Amino acid sequence: MEFLEVKNLCKIYGKGENQVTALNHVSLTVEKGEFVAIIGSSGSGKSTLLNAIAGVDVPTKGKIFLDGQDIYAGNSEQLAIFRRRQVGLIYQFHNLIPTLNVVENITLPVLMDRRKVNQKRLKELLELLGLKDRQDHLPNQLSGGQQQRVAIGRALMNAPAVMLADEPTGALDSRNGQEIVRLLKESNQKYGQTLLLVTHDENIALQAERIITIADGKVVRDSKQNRTPARIEDQRSEKRVRRAERP
Numbered sequence: 001m002e003f004l005e006v007k008n009l010c011k012i013y014g015k016g017e018n019q020v021t022a023l024n025h026v027s028l029t030v031e032k033g034e035f036v037a038i039i040g041s042s043g044s045g046k047s048t049l050l051n052a053i054a055g056v057d058v059p060t061k062g063k064i065f066l067d068g069q070d071i072y073a074g075n076s077e078q079l080a081i082f083r084r085r086q087v088g089l090i091y092q093f094h095n096l097i098p099t100l101n102v103v104e105n106i107t108l109p110v111l112m113d114r115r116k117v118n119q120k121r122l123k124e125l126l127e128l129l130g131l132k133d134r135q136d137h138l139p140n141q142l143s144g145g146q147q148q149r150v151a152i153g154r155a156l157m158n159a160p161a162v163m164l165a166d167e168p169t170g171a172l173d174s175r176n177g178q179e180i181v182r183l184l185k186e187s188n189q190k191y192g193q194t195l196l197l198v199t200h201d202e203n204i205a206l207q208a209e210r211i212i213t214i215a216d217g218k219v220v221r222d223s224k225q226n227r228t229p230a231r232i233e234d235q236r237s238e239k240r241v242r243r244a245e246r247p
Contacts, residue, residue, distance in 0.1 A: 002029045002030075002031065003030060003031055003032035003033075003034075003066070003067055003161075003162075003194055004029065004030040004053065004064075004065070004066055004162065004194060004196075005028075005029045005030075005063075005064070005065040006026055006027055006028050006029070006049075006052075006053065006062070006063075006064050007027055007062055007063045007064070007065070008025050008026075008027055008061065008062040008063070009023050009025070009026040009027070009049070009052060009059050009061070009062035009063075009064065010023055010024060010025055010026075010059060010060045010061040010062055011023040011045075011048050011052060011057065011059050011060050011217075012060045021217050022045045022048040022217055023045050023048055023049060023052070023059070023217045024045075024216065024217035024218050025062070025218070026045075026049060026062070026214075026217070026218065026219055027219070028212065028219060028222065030194060030196065031194075032067075032192070032194055033188070033192045033193070033194055034194055034195070034209055034210065035185065035188050035195045035197070035207075035208045035209045035210070036194075036195070036196050036197070036208055036209065036210045036211075036212060037197050037198075037199055037204065037205035037206075037207075037208035037210070037211045037212070038050065038196060038197065038198045038199075038211075038212045038213075038214060039198075039199060039200065039202070039205050039211060039212070039213050039214070040200075040213055040214035040215055041200075041215070042200075044214045044215050044216065044217070045214050045216070045217040045218075046198045046214045047166050047167075047198055048217075049214065050164050050166050050196060050198050051166075052064060053066075053071075053087075053162070053164060053196065054083065054087050054089055054164050055071050055072070055079050055082050055083045055087060056083070056089075058072060059072070066082075066086060066161060066162065067161060069082075084109060084112070084113050084158065085113065085158055085160070086160055086161045086162065087160050087161070087162055087163075087164060088155030088156055088158065088160035088162070088163040088164065088193070089155055089164050089165075089166075090148075090151055090152055090155050090163070090164070090165040090166070090168045090184075091151075091165075091166050091167070091168070092166060092167040092168065092169075092170035094139075094147045094148050094150065094151035095151070096139040096147055096150055096151065096154075097139075098138065098139050098140065099138070100138070100139075101135065101136050101137060101138055102126075102131055102134050102135050102136070102137055102142070102150050102153075103122070103126075103135045103136070105139070105150050105153075105154055106122065106125065106126075106150060106153040106154050106157050107122065107157060108154060109154060109157055109158050110157055110158060113158070117157075118157075118159075121157065121159065122157070125153045125156055125157065126153070128183065128186065128187065128190070129149040129150075129152060129153050129183060130149065131146070131149055131150065131153065134146060143176075144172055144176065145172055145176035145179060145180065148168060148169075148172060148176070148180050149180070149183065151168075152168075152180070152183060152184065152187070156187055156191070156193075159191070160193065161193065161194065162193065162194040162195075162196065163184070163187070163188070163193050163194065163195045163196070164196050165184060165195070165196070165197040165198065166198045167198055167199060167200070168180055168181075168184070168197070168199075169181060169199070169201065169204060170200075177201070177204070178204075181197075181204050181207055184197065185207065206225070208225060209224065209225055210222070210223065210224050210225060211223050211225065
C-alpha cells in the first residue's frame with residue numbers, strides 16, 4: 001500500500017545565473033512500514049528531498065502525499081502541526097537543548113504541542129534506547145552516541161507516521177554508527193513506522209529493504225534488497241571488488 005507518494009517534485013534555488021536545480025522532477029512511492037535508504041554524492045539532492053518530505057523545505061513544483069494527505073495543501077499553521085505530529089526528524093547533529101536533561105529533551109515536542117506525555121511510551125523508549133539510567137543527565141554528560149539516542153527518542157516520542165533521518169551516523173564512529181542504525185531498525189519494526197534514511201555509507205544503506213540513488217536531482221536507481229545475511233555479504237564483497245578495480 002502506497003503510504004508516501006512524491007509526484008513530479010522540483011526544487012530550484014536562486015535565479016538567473018545563480019539558479020540551482022536541487023530536485024528535477026522526482027517521483028517515487030514508499031509503502032507503510034518500509035525502511036528505505038537514500039544515497040548519493042554530496043549535492044545530489046538527497047537531503048533536499050528529505051526536507052521537502054518533512055515539510056521543512058517547500059518545493060518549487062510537484063506534490064507530496066502522506067497517507068493520502070497533500071502535506072502542502074494547508075496553511076502554515078497546518079504545516080507546522082503536520083511536522084510536529086506526523087514526522088520524526090533526526091539529523092547528523094543532535095541539536096539537544098543543553099539545559100534540559102534526557103527526559104526533558106525527549107518529551108519536548110509533546111510539551112510544545114501542548115499535549116500530555118505518554119508515560120508508558122516514554123518508559124518504552126528509554127528502555128529501547130538504553131537510556132533508563134541516564135534520565136537525569138544533561139547533554140554534556142553524555143557521549144556522542146548517547147546524545148544521538150536522545151535525538152532518536154525525541155523524534156519517536158510523538159509516535160510519528162514517518163521517521164526521516166539525514167546522515168544520523170555522520171558524526172559518530174563506526175561502532176556507535178552501527179548501534180544507531182540498529183536502534184532505528186528496531187524502532188521501525190517495533191512501531192511499524194516508515195523510515196527514510198539518507199546516508200553516504202554503503203554498508204548502512206545495505207541494511208535497508210530498499211535503496212534509492214539520487215544524482216543531479218534525479219532518481220537514477222531504485223532497487224529492492226535481498227535481506228539474507230549471505231546476500232548482504234555478497235553485496236559488500238562486490239562493492240569492495242569494484243573499489244579495488246578502480247584506477
